Amino acid sequence: xxxxxxxxxxxxxxxxxxxxxxxxxxxxxxxxxxxxxxxxxxxxxxxxxxxxxxxxxxxxxxxxxxxxxxxxxxxxxxxxxxxxxxxxxxxxxxxxxxxxxxxxxxxxxxxxxxxxxxxxxxxxxxxxxxxxxxxxxxxxxxxxxxxxxxxxxxxxxxxxxxxxxxxxxxxxxxxxxxxxxxxxxxxxxxxxxxxxxxxxxxxxxxxxxxxxxxxxxxxxxxxxxxxxxxxxxxxxxxxxxxxxxxxxxxxxxxxxxxxxxxxxxxxxxxxxxxxxxxxxxxxxxxxxxxxxxxxxxxxxxxxxxxxxxxxxxxxxxxxxxxxxxxxxxxxxxxxxxxxxxxxxxxxxxxxxxxxxxxxxxxxxxxxxxxxxxxxxxxxxxxxxxxxxxxxxxxxxxxxxxxxxxxxxxxxxxxxxxxxxxxxxxxxxxxxxxxxxxx
Numbered sequence: 001x002x003x004x005x006x007x008x009x010x011x012x013x014x015x016x017x018x019x020x021x022x023x024x025x026x027x028x029x030x031x032x033x034x035x036x037x038x039x040x041x042x043x044x045x046x047x048x049x050x051x052x053x054x055x056x057x058x059x060x061x062x063x064x065x066x067x068x069x070x071x072x073x074x075x076x077x078x079x080x081x082x083x084x085x086x087x088x089x090x091x092x093x094x095x096x097x098x099x100x101x102x103x104x105x106x107x108x109x110x111x112x113x114x115x116x117x118x119x120x121x122x123x124x125x126x127x128x129x130x131x132x133x134x135x136x137x138x139x140x141x142x143x144x145x146x147x148x149x150x151x152x153x154x155x156x157x158x159x160x161x162x163x164x165x166x167x168x169x170x171x172x173x174x175x176x177x178x179x180x181x182x183x184x185x186x187x188x189x190x191x192x193x194x195x196x197x198x199x200x201x202x203x204x205x206x207x208x209x210x211x212x213x214x215x216x217x218x219x220x221x222x223x224x225x226x227x228x229x230x231x232x233x234x235x236x237x238x239x240x241x242x243x244x245x246x247x248x249x250x251x252x253x254x255x256x257x258x259x260x261x262x263x264x265x266x267x268x269x270x271x272x273x274x275x276x277x278x279x280x281x282x283x284x285x286x287x288x289x290x291x292x293x294x295x296x297x298x299x300x301x302x303x304x305x306x307x308x309x310x311x312x313x314x315x316x317x318x319x320x321x322x323x324x325x326x327x328x329x330x331x332x333x334x335x336x337x338x339x340x341x342x343x344x345x346x347x348x349x350x351x352x353x354x355x356x357x358x359x360x361x362x363x364x365x366x367x368x369x370x371x372x373x374x375x376x377x378x379x380x381x382x383x384x385x386x387x388x389x390x391x392x393x394x395x396x397x398x399x400x401x402x403x404x405x406x407x408x409x410x411x412x413x414x415x416x417x418x419x420x421x422x423x424x425x426x427x428x429x430x431x432x433x434x435x436x437x438x
Contacts, residue, residue, distance in 0.1 A: 002051070002343045004375040005043070009053040012291055013041050017054070022278030022286035025258040027164075030157035031277070034060065038260070039287055040275040042202035045339060046268060048215035052199060059195040060275055061154045063257030064096060064112070064283075066140070066191045067120070068238065069204065071111035072230040073139045074123035076222050080229065083123055086177050087116045089233055096240045096283055099168050106175040112237040112255065115168050119177050121191065122184045129183045133190050140191075143207045144200040145216040155193035162189060192257075198273035201263040205271025208253075231265060242282040250292045251302030262288040266301050269336035299335040300366045313337035314344060315361065324418040325352035326411070330361035338369035342376050354418040355380060358390040358411055365395050377406065386421055388414045 017039050025031040040055035074083050088102055092109040102109050108116035126132030141148045162185065169181035178184055196204075207214045208231060211224035234253035239246040246254060252272070254264040260277030262285055272295070276287035296302050315328040325348060329341060345355050357373065359365070373396055377387040391397050392409045408414040 002049075002339075002346050004342065004372060004379065005339055006051050006053070009041055009043060009051050012294060013039055013054040015294075016287045016290050019287050019290060020278070022280055024277055025279055025283070028154065028157050028161060028258070030151075030154045031061075031259065034260070034277050036278055038275060038277055040198035040273075041291060042198040042273040044202040044206035044209075044215070044271045044273075045336065045343075046206060046209055046215060046270055047340070048203075048206065049343060050199065050202065055275060056198045056273075058275060059151075059197055060261060060277065061151050061192065061257075061259040062140070062148075062194050062196045062261065063192050063259040064114075064117070065196075065201065065255045065257040065259075065261050065263050066136075066194065067112050067117040068208075068230050068234050068255050069140055069143060070117065070120045070124065070136055070191060071233065072222055072226050073136060074120045075226045075229060077125055077135070078123045083120070086119050086123060087111050089236075091236050091243055092241075099164070099171060101171070101175060101177075107177055108172070110233055110237040112233060112240070114165055115172060118165065118169050118184060118188050119172060121188045122178050122180070124187075129187050132183075133187045136187065136191050137194065139221065140194060140204070142217075142219060142221045143204040143214060144196065145203050145214050146200070148194045148196060148200065150190060151193045151195050155190055158189040158193060159186070165189075196261065198261070198275040201261055201273025201275075202271045203273070205263045205265045205273060207271070208265045209267055209269060209271045211267075231267060234265070239284060240282050242280075242284055246289075250289075250296045251304055252292070252296065253303075254292070256284040256288070258283050260285050260288070262292065264292055266303060266336065269334070270301075299368045301335065305334070305366070313341055317344070317348075319352075320356065320415045321419050321422075323353040323422045324356065324415060325354070326356045326358060326415070328358045328361065331363055333359070333362045333365040333369045335366070335368040335372065338372040342372055345376060345380075349380075349383065349385065352385070353422050354386045354388060356388045356390060356411070356414045356418060358414075359396055360390055360392050360411070362395055370396050386418065388418060390414050 038055045041053045042056045043051045088109045090109050096113050108119050110116050111120050124132050169185050172178045173181045212222040212227045213220045231253040238255040252264040256262045262274040264272040274288040276285045278286050280286050313329050315330040320326050380387040388406045390408050390411050397407050
């Protein structure tokens with residue numbers, strides 16, 4: 001059943017691969033050498049399960065996607081009071097490399113623009129630039145679940161052509177935000193030059209989605225309080241002067257980078273990593289933004305769609321009779337929860353002939369979850385198995401969506417039908433109470 005999600009992501013990559021709008025970043029010469037056709041997409045479930053499509057394992061430099069992670073590390077190591085004294089949390093409305101500070105505080109407006117990101121580097125304690133960078137590199141690696149390496153060529157290219165960032169750093173020094181601009185800049189150039197893949201970005205996003213615990217390694221990388229602050233700033237500032245469009249259309253905390261990456265977080269549910277190096281005028285990946293818009297709309301991922309905190313979808317799993325497995329669900333059933341149910345059923349499929357999905361305790365369900373459950377029925381049928389649905393309130397059932405002839409009003413009816421099916425070739429007949437409607 002996980003193939004249903006994989007096929008969706010593959011189709012999404014194929015749909016937008018033909019988009020050739022945008023241009024490669026040219027203010028860092030080394031970035032003009034990348035393949036403009038590269039396009040990778042990875043989705044990480046909250047439990048660490050990955051879906052990969054396209055050039056998901058292609059390495060590129062993290063660039064500005066580094067900013068929220070250094071900000072989180074600074075909050076963790078120096079504390080919010082020290083960070084707030086040097087960096088604001090308000091959207092700037094300016095380009096990412098604008099040479100500006102807040103007119104009242106004389107501090108960077110937020111940590112997602114270059115001025116704020118450079119200040120955040122200075123707030124990571126270290127006796128030397130190497131020690132400071134080592135802490136940053138280790139933190140990013142812990143979020144990604146693997147050691148991340150430096151792209152020496154991009155680092156040298158950034159350092160040789162980084163006059164605008166030097167201007168920003170010396171401006172900050174004049175206002176007392178920095179004390180050692182050259183050392184801080186060297187670390188900043190290095191952090192932007194760390195190599196990642198869309199898989200790494202999805203895992204880093206999933207670490208934030210899990211409130212600071214890497215779902216792959218199980219390691220707590222940072223605190224839930226730090227993640228809350230970081231995601232808040234990502235919502236309002238992560239996509240630069242396109243943040244308003246992003247929040248209204250996509251609705252996930254996110255960060256882009258001029259290397260072509262985007263990382264997006266749906267708290268409590270999933271993380272997304274994208275790579276496509278053709279950029280729009282704001283410095284955001286053209287294909288990446290299109291793909292995120294499509295996923296948000298089609299899968300219901302806008303964070304304001306979820307009225308309550310995500311709760312465990314699977315309430316219980318047990319065998320009713322030989323060869324019949326029951327999956328009871330409760331709470332709010334959105335795409336991420338339905339994906340987990342589908343993957344659980346897929347994992348268990350060698351151990352049953354009939355799967356019964358009981359959604360009688362589900363409070364809310366959206367259309368992407370309905371479609372995924374209907375696809376499960378079809379997939380089971382193709383494998384010579386049977387999927388039955390207990391759906392007394394017709395929360396899931398829609399005509400022509402896969403469960404039409406195997407929907408029951410009570411679990412007892414479904415178990416009896418499953419028992420008859422396992423005993424002989426006669427398929428179960430749909431059973432509904434007289435008060436139920438189609």
